[in-house]
Amino acid sequence: MTLGGILFLVLLLIALIVFGYLVAVSAKRWGVVHTILLCVLFIECWVFLFFAAGVQTTRVRYTRDAFKNKEQAEQALQQTATLLYGNFEVDSVNLDAVVPAKGLLQRATADRGRVWRQVNFIQASGAGYQ
Numbered sequence: 001m002t003l004g005g006i007l008f009l010v011l012l013l014i015a016l017i018v019f020g021y022l023v024a025v026s027a028k029r030w031g032v033v034h035t036i037l038l039c040v041l042f043i044e045c046w047v048f049l050f051f052a053a054g055v056q057t058t059r060v061r062y063t064r065d066a067f068k069n070k071e072q073a074e075q076a077l078q079q080t081a082t083l084l085y086g087n088f089e090v091d092s093v094n095l096d097a098v099v100p101a102k103g104l105l106q107r108a109t110a111d112r113g114r115v116w117r118q119v120n121f122i123q124a125s126g127a128g129y130q
Contacts (some may be wrong), residue, residue: 008053012046 019042029033064069086097 023035023038028040030038082097084098086100095104
């Protein structure tokens with residue numbers, strides 16, 4: 001059990017002792033109905049506190065999970081950008097990434113087309129040509 005749990009149980013014990021003392025002191029002037037209603041009210045308050053503590057525990061857990069998921073999403077975005085565009089701090093021509101490799105392929109394709117457009121067939125006769 002953690003320190004917070006122990007302190008909570010100590011506070012619960014102190015509250016029960018104070019409540020018992022107040023009921024004993026005031027029972028002389030009150031009737032049975034008042035004492036029973038006061039006991040029911042005390043129990044309802046503690047039930048509400050237990051439910052509120054459960055909600056707080058769940059909220060803390062979900063907040064921690066949301067923070068962790070946000071960090072993972074930011075890391076995934078950074079990794080995606082590195083995979084797409086590469087790391088230009090290391091090498092200006094990084095062919096490990098998608099965008100630079102695609103650009104190089106398009107330039108090679110364009111150069112290939114230029115070469116074939118400027119070809120002049122000289123002495124193309126029979127099986128051989130120059």
